[in-house]
Amino acid sequence: MLRRMDAAQALADLTEISSQVVHVAIVDGEGTVLATTISDPGRSARFVEGVTRLLEEADTLRQARGLPSLSQLEAATLEGSVFVVRSGDRIIAATTRPDPTVGLVFYDLKHCLRSIDDAAIANGTPRRSRKKAGDAA
């Protein structure tokens, strides 16, 4: 519950600071939505499912091209861009209008995830890290 409150605060800060971000969802390792700007629960669930599929496809492509682990991506369409940043077991996904300032959006999204981590540490909740590919089970 505390993590959800941290995420909600971080999301509120992000939407206040970043004028380029339109919608955002912050998801934990189990696929639970910690905070989102999409008010309809059905739409937000479908949005998170879509982000998960996008990340899976991107990971497959990354492996096929022999790239190291994926940390972030931008998919630019004519309607706008989808940004996804992965940090530890958390994911933040955002949509923007067309032609966003890519570096600035990534910076804001990473800052948002960092602020949740900082709040979790301050509250005594240790951050869980994602297992890297190739780690022994």
Add this chain to the structure above:
Amino acid sequence: MPRRVLTALMLAAGSLVGSILYRRRAARRLERVDLYAEDGSMASIADGSPDAERLLTLARELMALAH
């Protein structure tokens, strides 16, 4: 006569500059997917390849859901 030539030249130059600016803007707006790895490397996949199309289809669905 030289004045007409000058006007024509200015119109031609204006058209050329406009065309260049339009092309630059259109090129910037091309659909693509940029993948960033943990080591800082980046792979850009331009629209037109089957790999990009799968990811861009998902991205378009996300845009439609979010707006």
